[in-house]
Each structure stands twice: as C-alpha cells, then as structure tokens.
Amino acid sequence: KAWEQIANRRKDTAHKVSRELVDRYDLIVFEDLKINHMVKNRHLAKSIYDACWGMLIQFTTYKAEYAGKKVEWVDPCNTSQACSECGRIVKKKLGERIHRCSCGYTADRDVNAARNILQKAEGYIPERPGQREFNLA
Structure with a gap:
C-alpha cells in the first residue's frame, strides 16, 4: 500500500x-x-x-x-558545459553547481543549461568559441 x-x-x-x-x-x-x-x-x-x-x-x-x-x-550535447553567453566550452564535473566562464558570465549550472537548451530550440548555435550567432540554416 x-x-x-x-x-x-x-x-x-x-x-x-x-x-x-x-x-x-x-x-x-x-x-x-x-x-x-x-x-x-x-x-x-x-x-x-x-x-x-x-x-x-x-x-x-x-x-x-x-x-x-x-x-x-x-540534442543534449554540451548543454551544461557550454557557456550560454559566449558559447565557450567550460568543462565541469557533475558536482560543480556553478557555471563560471572566462567571459565573465556566472550562473547556476542548471540555469546556464536551460538557456542553452532554449537557444538550441530557437536555432542559436555558436559558430566559433566565444561567439554566438543566429543560424537560420
């Protein structure tokens, strides 16, 4: 029961x-x-x-x-590792809960991942590390 x-x-x-x-x-x-x-x-x-x-x-x-x-x-690839602000890959262990990027962006790891997931759905794809561009293709 x-x-x-x-x-x-x-x-x-x-x-x-x-x-x-x-x-x-x-x-x-x-x-x-x-x-x-x-x-x-x-x-x-x-x-x-x-x-x-x-x-x-x-x-x-x-x-x-x-x-x-x-x-x-x-695609879940790098959603928690990529910086949602600049696109750089910032490697983190599962226990690290704060995302800190060299571009200055700092956020909770889950917030950063959520932003990346939404950006992927909307078609934002980092063309080069450190630069986010809107990809219409």
Whole structure:
C-alpha cells in the first residue's frame, strides 16, 4: 500500500508540473536524453526513477498537443558545459553547481543549461568559441 501511495504521489506531481508548464509556456523544450541508457548508471538510476522524467515528458507532450502548444527536443550535447553567453566550452564535473566562464558570465549550472537548451530550440548555435550567432540554416 505504501508503494502505491508513493507511485500515486509521483504521478500527481507529474500531472501538476506538466499542467503548469503547458499553461505557462507556448514552447516547451526537453533534452533528447536516452533515459534507458542513463539508468544503467547505478549512481543516477534511483534519482532518475524518483524524478519520473519519462512520465513528466509524456504528460507534458500530450497536454501541450491538446492545448495547441509546441514541444521540442534538442540534442543534449554540451548543454551544461557550454557557456550560454559566449558559447565557450567550460568543462565541469557533475558536482560543480556553478557555471563560471572566462567571459565573465556566472550562473547556476542548471540555469546556464536551460538557456542553452532554449537557444538550441530557437536555432542559436555558436559558430566559433566565444561567439554566438543566429543560424537560420
């Protein structure tokens, strides 16, 4: 019974978060992560399953389609390593939570990654390190 209650709470949370995303945004962008491959890492598996990433994406996608909103997926390559301000690659270990670039931009690692994900969805691609340009191709 306890496991059922926990599962119901996770499902309820995924429904509430997906509803909030769809109500608030016209464009919702996810990284095209290979969740099945990621859970093979025993250090990450429990956290990934607890967060119910797949369920959240599934709920958000169908609710967005019903509401006429747009959901996109982007390549996750370097989303947390690249500077969202200048495009330079700033290598970080998983435990490093602050992004600091030589260009002077400093932000929470997740905020930097979110900006990169949105920029990828909108077509911003760094042509050269240190320079961001809008790529219409």
